[in-house]
Ligand SMILES: Nc1ncnc2c1ncn2[C@@H]1O[C@H](COP(=O)(O)OP(=O)(O)OP(=O)(O)O)[C@@H](O)[C@H]1O
């Protein structure tokens with residue numbers, strides 16, 4: 097008899113192409129089973145995959161939609177999987193290896209059976225491919241050849257489909273994780289986390305919400321620890337740029353010679369050994385760049401930032417090409433920029449470009465009414481984080497907190513609350529728990545209140561003492577700055593401190 101393989105070769109090639117195109121595993125297996133059935137003129141066809149760990153063969157879905165799973169050491173399919181050989185039997189029931197239970201379970205009556213192993217490119221057996229009940233007879237050598245040829249290609253197609261499936265799953269997991277993280281971050285930086293019922297803070301919160309949909313530049317000014325970065329993040333995470341990045345860059349922390357390459361990138365070969373590198377503006381394209389301490393930028397870096405704001409392009413250091421960027425700039429400063437302009441340290445035109453919206457963060461001492469709210473907020477937050485029982489601050493102690501001048505602003509208050517959560521065992525926080533400098537703040541304001549009942553001379557002494565203590569605190573115990581603020585020479589300050597018995601901590 098003449099071989100039919102040659103005649104069937106075009107069909108086999110077409111099936112290969114179909115297999116290559118199909119990346120969904122169940123559809124692939126279904127397709128191959130149907131094609132094999134037709135080509136070999138079998139009554140049924142199924143693919144079993146080998147589960148190595150469990151030593152089981154299983155089918156994703158046979159043509160009638162039923163899933164089968166069985167011990168890989170049983171049956172003719174099992175034998176093909178274990179030995180790696182093609183098995184062709186004319187009457188399955190006469191073969192001792194035949195596993196009759198499957199017929200029993202499905203109600204099917206197997207007569208002739210041809211099964212081949214599926215081998216991947218590493219020659220590992222990954223399953224079996226079988227056809228049942230040849231129409232009008234038994235499977236011949238040609239059928240074996242065709243099924244083996246299909247199986248060889250199928251193994252690769254299965255592995256590709258499995259890989260694609262894994263990648264899809266992985267991608268979905270990453271996306272889910274990403275969405276989850278983004279929600280958490282957005283929650284953490286929503287305006288709800290800007291605490292304060294004072295008109296100053298409420299106005300800031302309202303402003304952030306008003307500008308959420310625009311990309312206007314914002315200048316955030318305020319002393320250290322007043323929440324400039326918190327506000328910047330709230331602006332970004334409330335804006336339509338939320339899917340872009342928020343990137344903070346502290347201009348004061350980068351050496352002047354590196355600022356420009358850090359911001360705008362650098363071209364290869366500008367200096368020996370320099371590789372081409374993108375800067376923050378390119379990195380954060382589509383997002384928000386937070387330029388902290390912008391008052392510390394060199395005039396030449398300021399000129400380049402002005403160009404970004406005016407033309408929406410940057411130029412790398414040593415480059416000649418203008419690269420378009422879409423970046424929203426939020427800038428922060430604790431310097432008085434108008435004074436810096438007077439001194440020639442800051443460009444006026446840049447200042448006006450940046451402060452399209454100007455947010456002035458109040459110092460904490462300007463909003464004492466927010467102190468109890470903030471203190472309780474941090475106390476609760478850190479008790480929760482450190483898994484401690486909730487704590488409360490005694491009413492009298494709140495007054496100490498409100499009288500203190502908080503040179504480090506909200507950050508200092510936050511740190512004090514963190515310290516209390518770590519150190520105090522009792523649930524009620526009282527005066528003696530506070531840091532000494534805060535505990536003493538009450539006494540320092542006292543002289544002012546008591547003044548009317550003191551003699552003038554005594555009142556002057558008390559007032560002077562009070563002013564020195566407060567100035568020392570404001571200037572972090574720096575004598576030179578304190579003296580300057582009080583209009584004294586450093587020597588004069590030291591003399592007065594000695595006279596009043598003021599010791600520095
Ligand atoms: N109104 C507020 N509500 C809640 N937390 C606040 C508030 N203001 C500031 N904080 C917290 O105080 C800390 C300091 O705030 P932030 O870092 O934003 O200050 P900053 O003005 O950027 O300070 P610096 O100038 O020192 O960089 C942060 O932990 C911040 O979450």
Ligand SMILES: [Mg+2]
Nearest residue numbers: 321324325388
């Ligand atoms: Mg900051």
